[in-house]
Amino acid sequence: MALDRITLSNLRNHAETRLQGTARFNLLVGENGAGKTNVLEAISLLAPGRGLRRAALPDIARAGGGGGFTVGASLTPGDGGEPVQLGTMVDPARPGRRRVRVNGAEASAVSLGEWLAIGWLTPAMDGIFMGPAGDRRRFVDRMALALDPLHARHASRYENVLRERNRLLGDEREPDPTWLDGIEAQMAKHGSALAQSRARLVGVLVETLASHPDEPFARPLLAILTESPFEEEALRVALRANRGRDRRAGRTLIGPHRDDLTVTMAGKDTPAASCSTGEQKAMLIAITLAHGELAARGRPGVMLLDEVAAHIDPVRREALFERLRETGAQVWMTGTELAPFAAIEAEAAVWRVSGGSLEKL
Template sequence: MHLTDLTLVNFRNYDEQTLRLSEHVNVFCGENGQGKTNALEAIALLAIGKSHRTAKDKDLVRWNQEQAVVDGVVEALHGPRRLRLELGASGRKAYVNRVQQTKMTDFVGHFQVVLFAPEDLQLVKGGPKERRRFIDVELGQTQPMYLHHLSNYTRTLAQRNKLLKNGITDDAYLASFDEQLAVYGAHVILRRLRFLTQLQPVAHQVYVDISEGREDFDFRYTSTVPRVSTELSIDDIAEQFARALADRRQMDLRMGYTTVGPHRDDIQLFLNGQDVQSFASQGQQRTIALSLRLAEIDFIYREIGEYPVLLLDDVLSELDDTRQRNLVLSMSRKVQTIITTTSLFHLEHELTSDARLFQVASGIITE
């Protein structure tokens, strides 16, 4: 899979820009604040349907303009796909092959990317929300039904929380929401468990390769729903979840929100058996984040039968270890890679002859 064409109209600091990309390596070079990251953000937007930098679409629209457009052509295993997003004050419109999609969940999944950015250190240093988002973005790109279940779960959770906040104590009424929440939540939990089970050996091996076997990296999913595992069925997990909701109902009423469920779950990260947040150095934390991202590439290939596009947002200069930089660059030999950088100094010896170089200055990209 690779992105062949990209068009931006009134997106961030871009007026109108059209690019033809190499199916191998593409490098966007320029000073900070010129629009390199904006271009990668637009590409990721076509895959994920959300910005990794802002939750507000208005931030994506160029100053004094009413609408931004991101349009791309993706060459995939089963033929080309044209993806288009129109973002404006009146909402967003999403198109696949010029057909408007009724829901964003129908748009996501036609294009897969793995984005590695400096902010990825928050995967390790940040709170549980960052790690849940990591799972949700990955599964959302490869398993459309996951987004369906997650959307239903989020909607039902909001309804239950509103009842709790308003002090509704009718057990039968709350139980009806508990039943729905437990079923949707069980699907979310089981898919997350299966995903991490597949990801773990790959991420572990990537870390071993980078650290030359000096350290052992591991992780596990920690759920607020007790005794869940990949060996259980959806019905089994839903039953466990419903029981946990019933047990915590009085606490939830006192707190005014739901205290148990996949919206409260986390991934625990370990290095040599010790908690990463407490014991790992900054360099070790960065290597863990890199290992998780590179493991995503293999997971996506196993899920859909083709490699995603790798987006590297000004991170190669951060990888001061030669093995880490070489490991990332080696991925470009099998996946389309799009890199942003302020200098070609650390890339000049690694780039192949078919790499395409772009200069970025004041929202204008030239080759």
């Protein structure tokens, strides 16, 4: 199955854009600022979550476009069956609320994950090994979501009850223990599911990466760093026991919101944060490829690679294309010129992007 007949209306610098006749490889070529990444962002909004830029909904709408936007696509089966119509939109009258439709019927954003597994790699992610732990948690959660659509629900509900517990702990008055019991029970339920989903993801990534060679992409070793129990009852008990310390700190000091992803370069036993920029990039690509391979099992997979091919050497570029073929996912890539894509140009659908308009080549 593949995405086709993709439409963007009033999104970023795209007034009305339509892409039709897609292929396994899809290339968006144009100058910086032409609107290439905006197309990738639109496609990323056909998955649960906030898309590859994590932008606020009003910021996605085109300036002067009324405050709303729409994205639509057909998920076309390879057997010639009826396509599935996916869409998401923001009504100008309610710019902070996102709506989702599947085959014309209202649906939840989480339900999009039942149809598609979408992953991406962007230049903004290059510093993920050097940045705060929260960036790596979001990276893990986004990958987990592509494999388990329910992950988003647990993450959202955990964050909601975490905020409520922190609010109560920060209040000058002593919190009602019974109320805290209820909140902590919900935190334990969703936090345990969240932590176990992350652990499963990292486990299958480790297995997949172990089957890959160390070259031409540096092979990373992954692990979740946590100080919190995974099991629901153990987490509930730990939260209750930690109330005094958490109240003094004014925030919750244990739970999956404190976890981190540790990455080490195989063969060198060097933390990713201490590796060269080129090694970090290679490990990030290796993780993305392994995840794309996993995500394409069972559901249609889509990989969005923003300005990736131009920033790696020809040997790694050729290996990247070959590995992308093996994943079975539909691939979307951007670049300022066609030259880096010469090896796949004949099998790709290509669009020239300029000023928010597309021309198929």
